[in-house]
Each structure stands twice: as structure tokens, then as C-alpha cells.
Amino acid sequence: MSLQSSLVGFAxxxxxxxxxxxxxxxxxxxxxxxxxxxxxxxxxxxxxxGILPALKMLEPGEAGGxxxxxxYGELCAWGLALTxxxxxxxxxxxxxxxxxxxxxxxxxxxxxxxxxxxxxMPDPTMEADALAVSTAVAVEPQGxxxxxxxxxxxxxxxxxxxxxxxxxxxxxxxEIEPEQEDADGDRKFVDDVEWVTKLLSLLVAFLLSGCYALxxxxxxxxxxxxxxxxxxxxxxxxxxxxxxxxxxQGIIMGLPTCIWMLVGSIxxxxxxxxxxxxxxxxxxxxxDWKDGSRxxxxxxxxxxxxxxxxxxxxxxxxxxMRNLFVYLRRIVDKKLGLQLSRQGNSGGGDAxxxxxxxxALPARQGAVKSADVGDDEDVEPRFLIPGWITWGGxxxxxxxxxxxxxxxxxxPVYDTLIAVLLALPLAVLGVRALGETDLNPVSGIGKxxxxxxxxxxxxxxxxxxVAGGIAEAGAQQAGDLMQDLKTGHLLNxxxxxxxxxxxxxxVFSVFVTAGAYLLYNKxxxxxxxxxxxxxxxxxLDMARLVNGHPLPPHVWPFIIAFSAAFVILPMxxxxxxxxxxxxxxxGPWTIRTVTLQRWWPSGIAFAIGIYNTPNFTLMxxxxxxxxxxxxxxxxxxxxxxxFAFLVG
Numbered sequence: 001m002s003l004q005s006s007l008v009g010f011a012x013x014x015x016x017x018x019x020x021x022x023x024x025x026x027x028x029x030x031x032x033x034x035x036x037x038x039x040x041x042x043x044x045x046x047x048x049x050g051i052l053p054a055l056k057m058l059e060p061g062e063a064g065g066x067x068x069x070x071x072y073g074e075l076c077a078w079g080l081a082l083t084x085x086x087x088x089x090x091x092x093x094x095x096x097x098x099x100x101x102x103x104x105x106x107x108x109x110x111x112x113x114x115x116x117x118x119x120x121m122p123d124p125t126m127e128a129d130a131l132a133v134s135t136a137v138a139v140e141p142q143g144x145x146x147x148x149x150x151x152x153x154x155x156x157x158x159x160x161x162x163x164x165x166x167x168x169x170x171x172x173x174x175e176i177e178p179e180q181e182d183a184d185g186d187r188k189f190v191d192d193v194e195w196v197t198k199l200l201s202l203l204v205a206f207l208l209s210g211c212y213a214l215x216x217x218x219x220x221x222x223x224x225x226x227x228x229x230x231x232x233x234x235x236x237x238x239x240x241x242x243x244x245x246x247x248x249q250g251i252i253m254g255l256p257t258c259i260w261m262l263v264g265s266i267x268x269x270x271x272x273x274x275x276x277x278x279x280x281x282x283x284x285x286x287x288d289w290k291d292g293s294r295x296x297x298x299x300x301x302x303x304x305x306x307x308x309x310x311x312x313x314x315x316x317x318x319x320x321m322r323n324l325f326v327y328l329r330r331i332v333d334k335k336l337g338l339q340l341s342r343q344g345n346s347g348g349g350d351a352x353x354x355x356x357x358x359x360a361l362p363a364r365q366g367a368v369k370s371a372d373v374g375d376d377e378d379v380e381p382r383f384l385i386p387g388w389i390t391w392g393g394x395x396x397x398x399x400x401x402x403x404x405x406x407x408x409x410x411x412p413v414y415d416t417l418i419a420v421l422l423a424l425p426l427a428v429l430g431v432r433a434l435g436e437t438d439l440n441p442v443s444g445i446g447k448x449x450x451x452x453x454x455x456x457x458x459x460x461x462x463x464x465x466v467a468g469g470i471a472e473a474g475a476q477q478a479g480d481l482m483q484d485l486k487t488g489h490l491l492n493x494x495x496x497x498x499x500x501x502x503x504x505x506x507v508f509s510v511f512v513t514a515g516a517y518l519l520y521n522k523x524x525x526x527x528x529x530x531x532x533x534x535x536x537x538x539x540l541d542m543a544r545l546v547n548g549h550p551l552p553p554h555v556w557p558f559i560i561a562f563s564a565a566f567v568i569l570p571m572x573x574x575x576x577x578x579x580x581x582x583x584x585x586x587g588p589w590t591i592r593t594v595t596l597q598r599w600w601p602s603g604i605a606f607a608i609g610i611y612n613t614p615n616f617t618l619m620x621x622x623x624x625x626x627x628x629x630x631x632x633x634x635x636x637x638x639x640x641x642x643f644a645f646l647v648g
Contacts, residue, residue, distance in 0.1 A: 003107070006115055053526055072518055081404035081405055103435030103436060104253065224241060227239070255628045382496075449468045459547055
């Protein structure tokens with residue numbers, strides 16, 4: 001939705017710019033798409049296509065007398081219960097995942113690139129790579145209106161909420177030479193040609209992708225091409241979906257990530273799935289979540305994601321604690337040094353020592369801050385969401401969720417509190433997966449919550465579904481906001497303004513979505529031929545499974561083995577990074593450390609490859625591989641031309 005809302009919003013508001021109080025620039029475009037995405041996400045985050053239909057599908061004996069069908073007011077209350085805490089929890093994740101770790105968030109990056117094309121700005125990803133940091137305050141370059149606009153969005157007047165006008169040029173400015181005018185004109189012509197070329201490329205790609213989506217709707221056969229033969233297609237779900245949007249995501253995700261997704265798909269659907277099916281461990285249809293091999297390998301995928309995410313977050317947390325300890329120790333040492341100086345000197349000497357120490361202390365503190373400014377302070381504090389809003393909102397939204405869920409379904413407040421507390425680390429898992437692969441495994445995250453609550457509330461299917469919905473909502477909302485924040489980070493937009501847009505869109509969508517849900521239920525039978533709601537069936541089957549059946553047979557040894565592997569791999573990667581060596585010797589081979597780190601196994605990508613059917617992975621891998629090959633050819637050709645020019 002980010003790309004579509006950005007494009008449509010640009011077309012509408014650019015046409016209305018003459019009636020707007022301020023110009024419609026890149027910052028406004030970012031806030032617009034953040035609001036639109038929040039509005040469109042509610043049907044998914046609120047469980048309107050999964051949890052609520054699953055509640056309706058419960059048998060009378062399974063509901064235990066609890067409410068399973070909600071009226072309009074109750075639907076609005078349910079939406080309000082789920083729509084906030086994921087948004088608030090995403091705020092502290094921004095600094096870690098976007099600013100420090102610089103995760104790609106492919107959809108957010110693509111949206112930033114498209115907005116930059118629409119507003120005639122340089123590619124923000126190129127700038128980020130060149131500067132190694134995206135800053136909010138920069139020097140205004142001369143003769144670059146797009147960059148000036150990008151800088152001006154940071155200089156909001158807090159009293160009048162208007163954009164500060166650029167300083168007028170001095171009347172005594174020296175005259176511009178005719179040669180410089182010609183050079184500026186040529187440069188402007190080149191910039192215009194580049195902008196038109198990029199815009200045409202964007203429109204052509206958009207039209208081709210849209211045409212494929214339209215054809216796939218009327219001719220579903222082209223969305224699952226049996227390129228590996230009818231037997232593999234029919235029995236093992238090996239199909240190709242030639243979606244250009246998937247290829248584009250693969251281009252943005254990069255070759256290493258897509259390769260490890262492909263490896264995961266081969267291991268999961270080419271090895272583990274046939275193994276489980278042929279051994280009788282998953283006797284149902286391959287694509288069945290309950291008895292098929294898809295449901296069997298799901299647990300391995302989740303184990304890998306959880307193992308790597310927990311270890312990675314643990315390593316990052318340990319590093320931050322160590323840095324904090326070093327910083328505090330420096331302050332204490334300075335304080336002690338100051339006291340010793342005061343005790344060892346008297347009169348003017350004491351004052352001189354104090355002045356000297358006081359002068360040295362800010363210098364040391366400034367050195368620490370300057371070393372961390374690129375990682376921790378990418379925007380001015382006034383553009384960030386204050387901590388009291390973040391944590392106060394998280395507490396308030398949790399209390400609201402507890403009260404509403406108790407009123408609607410009778411779920412004890414402490415159980416809802418456990419569900420929210422469980423949803424927060426699972427949201428971290430979803431955000432990290434989204435940042436690396438552009439896929440948010442919200443369904444799998446909900447399944448983890450269902451497994452946990454099968455032990456907390458055994459036999460309570462309604463409570464199990466509600467707990468899963470809370471976990472899914474947290475991951476969905478946090479993931480969507482992180483994509484938007486990545487876009488804003490690249491384009492120097494205000495995180496506070498984006499947060500406000502997300503809140504406005506979320507609240508507005510609650511009431512619209514509730515009405516649309518009731519309208520569809522009156523017009524169409526749900527589930528029915530037009531809307532079979534397979535997601536709801538998955539939720540219901542999972543709730544029944546975890547409340548009466550154990551994990552699939554023989555899956556525990558594989559869970560342990562794969563989890564152990566992806567616990568060790570991040571630790572080894574950290575040791576390689578800390579070794580400081582330029583090359584690593586592995587037997588007879590010598591590998592550059594940079595190359596090894598680039599191609600190091602990604603547990604999240606590997607797990608996503610297992611989690612999704614092959615048709616979701618193959619086209620992404622194709623897009624990444626083709627782009628890498630074309631890029632290598634272009635780079636080699638340019639090097640050859642440069643060499644020929646130098647020699648000639």
C-alpha cells in the first residue's frame with residue numbers, strides 16, 4: 001500500500017497545490033502515505049479477515065457460552081483494543097532497527113525512492129550509502145532545489161507551523177558569468193532528462209505489474225506456472241508466480257537475502273516437506289496447515305526465526321550495556337578526578353584545576369556523543385516522539401486492551417496482559433523479519449501466541465483466538481509503521497509527524513472497517529464461495545490443534561537442530577567482525593571478511609523461505625539474480641570504457 005498511496009497522493013495533492021497553505025513536498029508525501037497505510041492496515045491488524053470470521057465458525061460447544069458474533073459498537077471497541085499498542089511499541093524499535101542496524105525494509109526503501117523520483121530528488125539510498133547516515137540537519141547546497149526542499153521540511157516554525165522560507169540572496173552577490181549560466185542550463189537539462197526517464201520507468205513498471213495482477217485475477221492459472229513439471233506442481237507445491245512486484249521486492253532485498261530465502265525454500269519444500277510426507281509424519285495434503293507437511297515445517301521455520309532474533313537482540317543488548325557502562329565509568333572517573341584536584345589544591349590553584357577539569361569533561365563527553373551521533377541522533381530531538389508519549393501510550397493502550405477484551409469476551413485481565421507482553425517480543429521478531437525480507441510473518445507469530453495460551457488457558461478456544469489476534473495486531477501495526485519510518489528516515493521527514501498520521505489513520509479506520517465488515521457479512525455468506533476466508537480456517541484449526549493435540553510427530557529433533565545452528569551462526573559472525581582481520585582463511589581458501597559478512601547465512605531469510613510456498617520465493621530470487629548479473633555487466637562495461645579512455 002505504501003507505493004500506491006504515495007503515487008495516488010502525489011497525483012491528487014500536487015494538482016491541488018495551488019490551494020494549499022504550504023507546498024506539497026516530500027515530507028508531506030511521506031506523512032500522507034503513512035496515514036493511508038495505517039488506514040488500510042486495520043482490516044488485517046484487527047483480525048477482520050482472520051480472527052473474527054474464525055470466532056463465527058466455532059461450534060456452539062466450542063465457544064463455551066462466550067460471545068462470538070459482534071455488533072457494530074462491539075466491532076469498533078475490538079478495533080480500538082488492538083490498534084494502538086503496536087504503534088507505540090514501534091517507536092523505540094526505530095532507533096535500533098533503522099538508525100543503528102540500518103535494516104533495509106525493502107518496501108519502505110522503494111517508497112522513498114519513488115517519492116524522490118516524483119519530487120525530482122536524488123536517490124535517497126545513494127545518499128545514504130555515500131554519507132553512511134541520514135541526517136536531519138544539513139547544509140543547503142547551492143542550485144539544488146530538491147535538496148533544499150528536503151532540508152526545509154526540517155525547519156518548521158513551531159509557533160506558526162509554516163515552512164521557513166530560504167534566505168534571500170544578497171543584492172551584492174557577484175554577477176554570474178555566461179559560461180556558468182550555460183553550465184547550469186546544461187546541468188538542469190540533464191537533471192530533467194534523468195527525472196523524465198525515471199518517471200517513465202516507474203510508470204511502465206507500474207503498468208506492467210498492474211496488467212499482470214489483472215490478468216491473474218481473471219486467469220488464475222498464470223499465478224501458479226508448473227515450470228518444474230506437473231508432478232512437482234501438483235504434489236509438492238513447486239510453482240512459479242511471475243509477479244513483477246515480487247521481482248521488484250527481490251531487487252530491493254538484495255542478492256544475499258534472496259539467495260538464503262531460496263536455500264530455505266529448497267530445504268523446507270524440497271527436503272523437509274517430502275521427508276515428512278513420505279515418512280507419514282504429515283499425512284494430509286502438502287499445503288494443509290493442520291495435517292500436511294506445510295504445517296509440519298512451519299514449526300522449524302518459527303524455531304529458526306525465534307532463535308536468531310533472540311540471540312541477535314541479546315548480542316546487541318550486551319553491546320549497548322557495555323557502551324553505557326564505559327560511558328558512565330568515564331563520567332565517574334572525571335568526577336573523582338575533580339574531587340581529588342579540589343582536595344590537593346587550594347586558592348587559585350584549586351580554581352585553576354577546577355576550570356581545567358571542567359574544560360576537559362565536556363570535551364570527553366562531546367567525543368562520546370560525536371562518535372554516536374550517526375547512530376543515535378539522526379534527527380533533532382523536537383522531531384522525535386517524546387519518551388513520555390511512547391511509554392505512557394503503551395501503558396494506556398495496554399489497559400484499554402485489557403478492559404475491552406474482558407468486556408467483550410470475558411477473558412481475565414491478567415491473561416490479556418500476558419498476551420500483550422508476549423506480543424511485544426513477537427513484534428520485534430516480525431519487525432526484524434520485515435526489515436530483512438519485506439515479509440512480516442504475522443501469521444506464524446500468532447501461532448506462537450496460540451501455542452503459549454494453550455497452556456495458560458487450556459480448552460478456551462475463544463481466548464486462544466483472541467490472544468493470537470493480539471499478537472498478530474502488535475506485529476502488523478509495528479511492522480507497517482517501521483516501513484513508513486524507514487521511508488521518512490531516508491527522506492528526512494519528521495518521525496513525530498508520521499506517528500501522528502499513523503494514529504489518525506488507525507482511529508479513522510476502526511469505524512470504517514467495522515461498517516465494511518458488517519456490510520460484507522450481510523451481502524455475502526462468510527465463509528462462502530466468494531470469500532472462503534482461508535486465514536480464518538487456519539486460525540481455527542490451529543486453536544483446535546494446540547488445545548487437544550501435541551506438535552506434529554518427530555518435529556522436535558529438527559526444531560532443536562535448526563535452532564542450535566542459528567544460535568551459533570550469529571555468535572560466529574560477531575567473532576569474525578570483532579577479529580579485525582581483512583581476510584579469513586578457511587582450509588585452503590582465503591575469503592575477504594567483507595565478502596564473508598555479506599554472504600553470511602541469514603536465519604530470518606532462511607526461515608521465511610521455509611515458511612512461504614516456493615512461488616513466493618522464486619520470483620524474488622530471479623529478480624535479485626537478474627539485477628546482480630545486469631549490474632555486473634554494466635559495471636564491467638564502464639570499467640572497460642574508462643580504461644580505453646585512459647589508454648587512448
